Amino acid sequence: MNTAIKETHFQFPGQVGFYKGKVRDVYFFEDKIAVVASDRISAFDVVLPKPIPYKGQVLNQIAAKFLQATADIVPNWVTATPDPNVTIGKKCEPFKVEMVIRGYLAGHAAREYLAGKRSVCGVSLPEGLKENDKLPEPIITPTTKADFGHDEDISREDILAKGIVSEADYAVLEKYTQALFAKGTEMAREKGLILVDTKYEFGKFGEEILLIDEIHTPDSSRYFYADGYEAHQAAGLPQKQLSKEFVRQWLIANGFQGKEGQLVPEMPNEFVQEISGRYIELYEQIIGEPFVKGDISQLEQRIEKAVLKELGA
Structure with missing residues (x-):
């Protein structure tokens, strides 16, 4: 059972493309995109080997709240947030x-x-x-x-x-x-x-x-x-x-700054859980509300179902 999302490989009706970013998996449709916030973590432009539980949910929900709060200042791409880890919006040319x-x-x-x-x-x-x-x-x-x-x-x-x-x-x-x-x-x-x-x-x-x-x-x-x-x-x-x-400071202390020839140090499970806790702490501090953990018992199925529903499939 995966309790953190390292990567996704969905095939949605009407999908015309896919892009795997450092943290997000982006599914392209004719005029919209579905963005899945994975639990990958990157530092020094390198994706680290272990995913961080709830990290994607934290990022997606903080971003959703700030995008909503700033929409009167700057127009943004979002049209729906159908799942704690998913945002759907307009397909823009970056x-x-x-x-x-x-x-x-x-x-x-x-x-x-x-x-x-x-x-x-x-x-x-x-x-x-x-x-x-x-x-x-x-x-x-x-x-x-x-x-x-x-x-x-x-x-x-x-x-x-x-x-x-x-x-x-x-x-x-x-x-x-x-x-x-x-x-x-x-x-x-x-x-x-x-x-x-x-x-x-x-x-x-x-x-x-x-x-x-x-x-x-x-x-x-x-x-x-x-x-x-x-x-x-x-x-x-x-x-x-x-x-x-x-995280960057831990990597530096363990001999890694993303430079050629350097190997990414193995993160102990205790440190992975510490990172997860820190992300949740930031959510609660900056949003001012308790973080409600999403159901991760069937994480990928939950995400797929939410996207399909939003697409009307």
Whole structure:
């Protein structure tokens, strides 16, 4: 019995394609897609061997709530959420960039800064910052959207010069990114959290630009606890955070950063359960409601049945 979804292999009526992402399995139809949030977990752009129970449900339900809460700010792709692990929506043509926005010097940006760089994706950073310091204002640090392998940092200037996104469309992406981050920051503050950084993806449905994929989940975002933030910074202590950064740190401590020739360390079952618990903790903290675990006794059958019903099959 599978109590976590590593991958799915459904064949739905009217299905015209399938794409397996790092975390999601995407089923394509003529004008819509069905996205199954698996329990896979990735770090350093590598999918780790063991799935994490309830992780897909956590991601899908957090994303659903935030997409609904921001629909008046930015139109999005979702038309239905028929199962805890499934979202169905409009089939968009994705832009080949991810819009990463940072309010604090953390994660990848902090590693670059501590290595001596004072510019990330063409955006200059001031001298004298410490890891996890608040930036003077949020900065957008885009990455290329790789079908395979690693996403790469890219500047606004290069995106426009290479014709990856038109200048008119990119201006909309920037505006939407800033507005979503402001709303996400406000919603996090209400729950005693700081939205540190996150990423958004966009696509076109006809001529309309829509927000696609997930938003403000622990896979796409980093959160600090607001309580104790200032004291930790003043004392030079690590911030207590809700994100999958602790998974990255465990991998680094075990000799893996996604570099060529490095082997992914085996995650003990106890650590897998700890990751699951952390994801559930983030759900309850950011949503402010108890997490209700879905029935995983027949997980794949439950998902298939929900999609078929939504498709009217």
